[in-house]
Amino acid sequence: MISDSxxxxxxxxxxxxxxxxSIIARLSRGPATVNELAEPFEISKQAVSKHIQVLExxxxxxxxxxxxxxxxxxxxxxxxxxxxxxxxxxxxREGQFRNLDAVLQSSAGQRGAKAKEQ
Numbered sequence: 001m002i003s004d005s006x007x008x009x010x011x012x013x014x015x016x017x018x019x020x021x022s023i024i025a026r027l028s029r030g031p032a033t034v035n036e037l038a039e040p041f042e043i044s045k046q047a048v049s050k051h052i053q054v055l056e057x058x059x060x061x062x063x064x065x066x067x068x069x070x071x072x073x074x075x076x077x078x079x080x081x082x083x084x085x086x087x088x089x090x091x092x093r094e095g096q097f098r099n100l101d102a103v104l105q106s107s108a109g110q111r112g113a114k115a116k117e118q
Contacts, residue, residue: 007059011082014058019043020051024074027061031071 014020023037038048052072055061059078063070 008082008085010058011060011078014054014060017051017054019048020055023048023051023055023072024060024079027072027074031064031073033069033071037072 015024019041022040026032026037026040034045034049034052037052038045041048052061052063056063060075062073062075064073
C-alpha cells in the first residue's frame with residue numbers, strides 16, 4: 001500500500017487530468033506507442049509525451065525499448081496500491097453505514113412492536 005504522502009500526491013495529481021486518465025484507460029487494454037496514444041486527441045504528440053512523462057513520474061506507467069519502438073505500459077502494481085489506499089477508507093465508511101443500518105432497523109422494529117401493543 002502507498003503510504004508516502006508525496007507518492008500519493010503525484011499519483012492523484014497525474015490522474016486529475018482527463019487526458020492522462022484516457023491514456024491510463026487505453027493502456028489498460030495493452031501497451032501502446034506515443035503515436036498510438038496520441039491518435040484520439042487533438043493535441044500534439046509532444047503534448048502527449050509530456051502527459052506520459054507525468055504518468056511516469058507518478059510511476060503509473062513505464063516505457064520499454066523494443067528496437068525502434070518505445071511502448072508505454074501500465075504499471076498495475078501502482079494502481080493496485082492506490083486502490084488499496086482508497087479501500088481502507090471505503091471499508092471504514094461501509095462499516096459505519098452497516099452500523100447505522102442496524103440501529104435504524106432496530107429502531108423500526110421497536111416502533112413496530114409498540115404500534116402492535118396499542
